[in-house]
Amino acid sequence: MLEMKCDVAIIGGGPAGLSAAVAAKKEGADKVLIIERDNALGGILQQCIHPGFGLNYFKAELTGPEYAGKFAEEAKALGVECILNAMIINMLPVEKSAICVNEEHGVVNIKAGSIVLAMGCRERTRANIVIPGTRPAGVYTAGAAQRLINRQNEMVGEKIVILGSGDIGMIMARRMTLEGAKVVAVIEIMDYLAGLTRNRVQCLDDFGIPLKLSHTITKIVGNERVIGVYVAQVDNKKQPIKETEEYIDCDTVLLSVGLLPENELTKKAGIEVNPITNGPIVNQYMQTASEAVFACGNVVHVNDLVDNVTIESMKAGKYAAQYVMKTRVEAIREVSSITGDNVRYICPQKIVITKENEKVRLYFRVLTPEFNVVITVSSNGVEIAKKKAKRVNPGEIEFIEIDTVKVQGEEVTVSVNKQGGAGLCAKK
Amino acid sequence: MMKTDVVIVGAGAVGCAIARELSKYKLDVIVVEKKEDVGGDASKSNSAIIHTGYDAAPGTLESQLVVAANPMYDALCKDLDIPFERIGAILPAITEEQFNSLPAIKEKAMKNRVYDVEFKTKEELLAIEPNLNKEVKGGLYIPRESIIDPFILVQALAENANENGIHFLLNTEVTGIQTGDKCINMVETTAGTIDTTYVINAAALHCDDIAAMVGKADYKIVARKGEFYILDKNTSCKVNKIVLPIPTKVTKGKLMCPTIHGNMLVGPTAEDIDNKVDKSTSKEGLDTIAVDVKKMIPGVALRDTITQYSGLRPNRNPEGLRFDMYDDLKGYINLSGVRSTGLTLCISIAKYVVEQMIEHGMEVSFKDDFISKRKGIPCFRLMTEEEQEEIIKKDSRYGNIVCRCETITEGEIVNAIHRSVGATSMDAVKRRVRAGMGRCQGGFCGPKVIEIIAKELAISPEQVNKNISGSYMVARKAR
Numbered sequence: 015m016l017e018m019k020c021d022v023a024i025i026g027g028g029p030a031g032l033s034a035a036v037a038a039k040k041e042g043a044d045k046v047l048i049i050e051r052d053n054a055l056g057g058i059l060q061q062c063i064h065p066g067f068g069l070n071y072f073k074a075e076l077t078g079p080e081y082a083g084k085f086a087e088e089a090k091a092l093g094v095e096c097i098l099n100a101m102i103i104n105m106l107p108v109e110k111s112a113i114c115v116n117e118e119h120g121v122v123n124i125k126a127g128s129i130v131l132a133m134g135c136r137e138r139t140r141a142n143i144v145i146p147g148t149r150p151a152g153v154y155t156a157g158a159a160q161r162l163i164n165r166q167n168e169m170v171g172e173k174i175v176i177l178g179s180g181d182i183g184m185i186m187a188r189r190m191t192l193e194g195a196k197v198v199a200v201i202e203i204m205d206y207l208a209g210l211t212r213n214r215v216q217c218l219d220d221f222g223i224p225l226k227l228s229h230t231i232t233k234i235v236g237n238e239r240v241i242g243v244y245v246a247q248v249d250n251k252k253q254p255i256k257e258t259e260e261y262i263d264c265d266t267v268l269l270s271v272g273l274l275p276e277n278e279l280t281k282k283a284g285i286e287v288n289p290i291t292n293g294p295i296v297n298q299y300m301q302t303a304s305e306a307v308f309a310c311g312n313v314v315h316v317n318d319l320v321d322n323v324t325i326e327s328m329k330a331g332k333y334a335a336q337y338v339m340k341t342r343v344e345a346i347r348e349v350s351s352i353t354g355d356n357v358r359y360i361c362p363q364k365i366v367i368t369k370e371n372e373k374v375r376l377y378f379r380v381l382t383p384e385f386n387v388v389i390t391v392s393s394n395g396v397e398i399a400k401k402k403a404k405r406v407n408p409g410e411i412e413f414i415e416i417d418t419v420k421v422q423g424e425e426v427t428v429s430v431n432k433q434g435g436a437g438l439c440a441k442k
Numbered sequence: 443m444m445k446t447d448v449v450i451v452g453a454g455a456v457g458c459a460i461a462r463e464l465s466k467y468k469l470d471v472i473v474v475e476k477k478e479d480v481g482g483d484a485s486k487s488n489s490a491i492i493h494t495g496y497d498a499a500p501g502t503l504e505s506q507l508v509v510a511a512n513p514m515y516d517a518l519c520k521d522l523d524i525p526f527e528r529i530g531a532i533l534p535a536i537t538e539e540q541f542n543s544l545p546a547i548k549e550k551a552m553k554n555r556v557y558d559v560e561f562k563t564k565e566e567l568l569a570i571e572p573n574l575n576k577e578v579k580g581g582l583y584i585p586r587e588s589i590i591d592p593f594i595l596v597q598a599l600a601e602n603a604n605e606n607g608i609h610f611l612l613n614t615e616v617t618g619i620q621t622g623d624k625c626i627n628m629v630e631t632t633a634g635t636i637d638t639t640y641v642i643n644a645a646a647l648h649c650d651d652i653a654a655m656v657g658k659a660d661y662k663i664v665a666r667k668g669e670f671y672i673l674d675k676n677t678s679c680k681v682n683k684i685v686l687p688i689p690t691k692v693t694k695g696k697l698m699c700p701t702i703h704g705n706m707l708v709g710p711t712a713e714d715i716d717n718k719v720d721k722s723t724s725k726e727g728l729d730t731i732a733v734d735v736k737k738m739i740p741g742v743a744l745r746d747t748i749t750q751y752s753g754l755r756p757n758r759n760p761e762g763l764r765f766d767m768y769d770d771l772k773g774y775i776n777l778s779g780v781r782s783t784g785l786t787l788c789i790s791i792a793k794y795v796v797e798q799m800i801e802h803g804m805e806v807s808f809k810d811d812f813i814s815k816r817k818g819i820p821c822f823r824l825m826t827e828e829e830q831e832e833i834i835k836k837d838s839r840y841g842n843i844v845c846r847c848e849t850i851t852e853g854e855i856v857n858a859i860h861r862s863v864g865a866t867s868m869d870a871v872k873r874r875v876r877a878g879m880g881r882c883q884g885g886f887c888g889p890k891v892i893e894i895i896a897k898e899l900a901i902s903p904e905q906v907n908k909n910i911s912g913s914y915m916v917a918r919k920a921r
Contacts, residue, residue: 101846101849115843118841120830120834120841121827136885137885139882141749141750141883142748148721150908150913151915155885158884158885158886158889162889162916166889166903168892169919170916170917232725234722237719238913278847
């Protein structure tokens with residue numbers, strides 16, 4: 015079996031893996047190796063040919079391939095190595111090795127100083143949300159349809175109903191329209207938008223595509239190919255209201271009903287995964303419970319913007335390099351971040367306290383949308399950080415920064431409350 | 443015009459098993475199948491269990507065939523490389539009433555000559571199956587109830603039959619049967635007319651329609667729908683055995699069991715419907731599965747579902763499995779009422795049918811070059827690293843993992859397409875190598891599998907179907 019040695023092995027060459035590789039190299043790691051299963055670097059961004067990437071990080075509006083390209087070029091210039099068409103099928107976190115399979119090299123044993131997990135996420139399927147009906151051709155996840163149209167030049171259908179108002183769903187609504195298909199409706203079970211507001215404006219409103227909030231597909235119809243769907247309004251328990259059911263003629267159903275971090279490898283390796291994020295538990299260095307293994311990007315938690323993935327992944331790359339070079343400041347203790355009022359999850363879940371003060375950003379998502387809120391972090395009953403926000407939305411990631419010197423007890427709690435104290439939001 | 447000795451109508455489990463049995467003799471046989479693949483209908487949507495027949499109606503042909511078939515599977519699965527495991531089944535009695543019904547069930551098993559059914563105490567059952575309802579009072583253990591890959595069973599029978607010279611006409615519908623003087627003459631199909639001496643009607647759901655073509659439809663087939671859940675391999679609550687409910691007078695009930703690939707299967711419902719095509723699942727049906735199975739396995743995590751499906755059992759009215767030959771229509775063999783036990787008894791009924799044909803005057807002699815073994819598609823995921831290394835060296839496409847959930851390589855998919863009775867559709871690939879059968883349900887590999895099928899069969903992606911004609915995957919080029 016072929017053996018490959020490196021300092022930092024990065025599993026996945028999408029935006030997370032590329033940013034981590036660049037950062038690891040800049041931090042001084044000697045040999046950085048990306049293992050990528052596709053035939054090119056860039057990950058899912060390769061099929062995201064629409065603009066809107068990099069507004070925060072580059073202060074410019076780039077397409078997906080352009081955004082990924084910038085990092086791929088930088089990685090190449092810095093001497094990052096990569097092996098394409100290669101899939102990791104096993105990982106040993108303590109031995110710091112991984113087994114990968116590749117057409118050219120066969121089975122390869124990769125031996126590393128540290129490992130960065132950057133496998134991204136996958137889409138929730140029809141089965142995950144249990145849509146009754148037949149199982150004809152023409153039911154696609156939005157991402158699969160996006161790959162077909164943007165990378166394989168194949169249109170999946172002509173008359174489309176999209177379930178879920180996630181970002182990919184809305185972007186595909188526009189894309190299909192531009193390619194001559196008719197998007198009949200975007201259906202969302204919640205009473206608010208799942209994705210970014212800007213995507214609603216640019217992808218639905220500008221093209222006159224109707225968005226039906228508080229609605230769902232109750233049945234898919236068709237034996238060979240989809241011929242239609244039944245759609246109904248839902249009550250406040252998300253149950254369809256029978257009397258409101260209507261039939262919509264269509265040949266394709268696209269699903270944009272959420273993303274799940276892809277942690278098969280992580281779980282198989284015995285690394286602890288958080289049940290809410292479905293990603294590995296990490297500290298502010300993006301280090302998992304297994305000390306030589308770091309993780310970043312959508313494999314940790316599903317991000318809203320690739321810019322955030324980049325920032326987070328650069329940390330993972332930097333500290334993975336420091337781990338190999340043994341240059342990291344020594345830890346004194348570790349505390350947990352706890353979700354308070356109206357907070358669904360926090361990343362990182364662990365905060366390492368060292369003898370030096372560190373500014374740590376706690377990224378989180380809220381449970382329900384709210385206006386004019388105050389975000390607070392408390393530790394041992396003492397408020398250690400506070401900021402106000404005009405609007406919070408489950409579709410968008412928020413953050414608040416804390417000083418580690420202020421942390422007293424064993425945990426810090428993040429809460430989001432209506433300003434003025436009145437009207438506590440829904441609790442967990 | 444095609445000329446043959448035997449036409450088998452239907453390439454399900456029974457049709458393919460008969461084809462393989464006949465392939466041992468010097469006979470020309472053509473199997474005619476409406477769908478694009480073998481095992482594409484009733485044989486694919488069932489609970490994938492090889493039964494013992496402990497609960498069959500004693501003395502019936504069905505009971506005789508199921509009981510006979512079960513012990514045949516060890517050798518068959520070895521010969522034809524079919525995934526098969528004798529995991530055993532338990533029948534837990536949760537209520538007092540159920541507990542009191544156990545002796546009668548055991549007695550019935552004895553009448554069916556299934557002698558190895560044993561009583562187990564509450565403690566024994568909970569030790570075997572820790573996720574059982576703690577209220578369990580005791581139950582029965584049926585050691586030879588087994589699980590199988592139902593798709594590979596049918597494929598293996600068909601492939602082996604094909605290797606031994608049996609022809610398969612897929613995508614071909616029987617449109618009429620011409621009879622001569624009290625005998626079979628010709629079979630008309632959408633692919634042309636076939637001159638034949640025998641017609642074996644193994645058309646399952648549609649066997650009454652075929653029987654009507656020769657005026658022998660003295661029965662009706664009513665489709666009984668069964669809805670199922672498949673749960674992720676990583677689901678939080680698993681069972682080790684086939685967990686069967688105590689049957690009531692109304693229904694056999696809903697079970698939970700592992701599949702041969704480590705998923706959990708939960709179901710089925712049982713609902714008679716008024717047509718033979720509606721394989722839709724319903725919220726009501728799926729909800730009843732949750733309610734019923736939770737009585738036995740309270741922790742069953744249906745939220746971990748990776749797919750739901752329904753199958754149609756060909757239920758006969760009047761009820762019961764029947765084998766019929768007719769004096770006034772020589773050469774016509776009618777099989778009807780082959781229900782959920784059909785997957786088990788396909789191999790015994792095949793032998794029974796051929797014996798009956800010989801007894802009724804079919805003159806045959808054995809082939810001296812019959813190939814009894816079949817090698818399955820290499821399964822990359824189950825190989826050692828050394829074996830993986832070796833196969834990639836021989837064919838680099840085994841180093842290209844296409845389906846990441848199930849770790850399926852391009853090499854396996856290409857093999858599935860080019861082997862005998864090979865796959866031509868997405869579902870046929872899925873049923874042979876499991877690409878798309880994992881938790882992402884083809885979200886990642888689907889677009890790649892479309893490309894591979896198109897390339898290997900030299901067709902355009904627009905011509906690639908999910909299954910039957912009309913189930914196109916992509917509509918047109920984007921630009």
